[in-house]
Amino acid sequence: MAGDGDCARCCFSFVFTSGLAALFLWLSLRPSKPSFYIEDLSVPGLNLSAAERSNHSILFKVGLRNQMKDKGVGYGDISLLFLYNSTLLVANHTLPAFYQGHGKTAHRIDAADAAGVPWSAAVAALTANGSVRFGVRAATRVKFKIMLWFTRSHALRVAGDVEVGPSGRKLNKKSIKLKSGAAEPHNLWLTFGVATLFTFFFL
Template sequence: MPRRNNENEQPNCCRCCTGFLFSSGLTALLLWLTLKSSSPKYSIESFYVPVLNKNSTSVNSTTISFDLRLKNENRNKGIYYDALDLTFFYYFPENSSFSEIGNITIPEFYQGHLKTAHRVESIRSYGVSLKDVKMKAPNGSSTTMFRVDLDTEVRYKIMLSRTKRHRMRLGVNVTVNDEGAKSVDRGLRFSSAASHFNGLTTLVRNFLALLILYFGIISV
């Protein structure tokens, strides 16, 4: 009889340990999701090249103006932006290559949670004659492509602390019509090929394994 009691106590002990691990895993998952920071969203809302406007008299203009939108979607975290370096490129369709035509640095700033900021700026292009680009446009072609690359680092403000810096290197292609403006009405979002979900994937995988183990022991 005593031996039978020991045998009954052992599964109960396993259930308690597994239940504790399950609760700890669930707590860790919820805590991680709460503290997880979402990267800011960057987009080009307007983009204008006067010399490419077929109705413009600014035939010698080298100016490119744009509106950069930055959105913080975090509910409880502010964002400290380091200086944002923007580099502009012109696309040569004949050899599928890009050539740098300008750059600008936007000063660092702080953005509160759930806030949206706009930086309306302009640059003077170099290296490629936009006037010649307009003149050499193929017959029937009404669009010209540019690319904008963004390079910065951000820190997240969580309560009274700041996280380490996170590097942001993104880019977006902008197609301009024969009126010198971007050819689509919606904002063009910057993107990157890098994945930011590896940490979440690993955590969820471990949590699911713990869940299967817990219910497997309960059913014994």
Template sequence: MANDEGGGCCCGFCFRFIITSGFAALFLWLSLRTSSPKCSIQDFYVPALSLTHQSSNNHTLYFDLKLDNGMKDKGVRYDNISLTFYYGQNSSLPIGNYTVPGFYQGHGKKAHRKPSVEVRGVPWEAAIGAVSNGSRVAFRVGLVTRVRFKIVFWFTKRHNLVVGANVEVDGSGKKIKKKGIRLKSGAPEGRCSHVWIGLLLVLGVLVALL
């Protein structure tokens, strides 16, 4: 009888140990999991294409870049952020470049950078003719940087962040879309795969302990 009670106590202890270890593994994975900051173009203005305030000699492009660290428990350290602008959705010839100096962004913080860039190589006559006829013209914005994530007191290794998006402009000289335009990666999203990897790791720990 005593042996049965001892065996039951041992089994109960092992079961609690396995459950506790599983939750500890899950908590560790959640603590180390990171997500890339969201980059978007909030405002985009080309005065040369404005039919009401047109200035043929003003070839400046004004924009508002928003960087959003959605993680509530991790910071982001940006290297210098390189922005490249193109005229046309599929063009490979840049019309302008701008570099945002690197900086640190705290937990759950948002940052805006609102510079301007002088653009060259735009077929202005054709572009003005298009918006004058009620059409729209397209620009493309590409963003390249490397980021490190701060977890508690230490930083991870650098991760590449390469994103971009098309921005359509009409006769107001401004982007057509009222909301911000998210800069996205051409690579497929990996969030779901990360979730499955985490669950498999937890399952692996539980199996190893059984």
């Protein structure tokens, strides 16, 4: 009987320790989404003080932050959409795929052809209201590098609004974070393993 009790305690200890180990492993390997920021944005065609406003482009600087200290991020091509008043699509641009190391911040400075902006209406709205709004939508797929391998890819879509003033530049001096309501990515195998171990433990 004593042997049976020792065996039960040993089994209990093994299952409990395995469950804790699986939980800590899952927490340590669980990736978090990188953050997208509009660090700067200007529309030269809406600079009311300029003598010439023939530059129909949107100039922008995007920041991408990987806050994970132990995981890299592989980005697919990043699709950027620009919308006047957050509804009318006026420009699109694609940033090429790249890899981002642990805890790194990447910056991309580029320009998008914004011929679709209703320039006369935008200048009138800017003159009357002191600002106009541009929506920015970003979409890509990301893979997380954990040690020597990459996870499967996850869709990532974020969005935000930028107020542009009479100078044609972003009014908010701070970087604007693009947000998403999508759930955090997770590792299905680790989740399944943790659930199995804890189910076995409670049984």
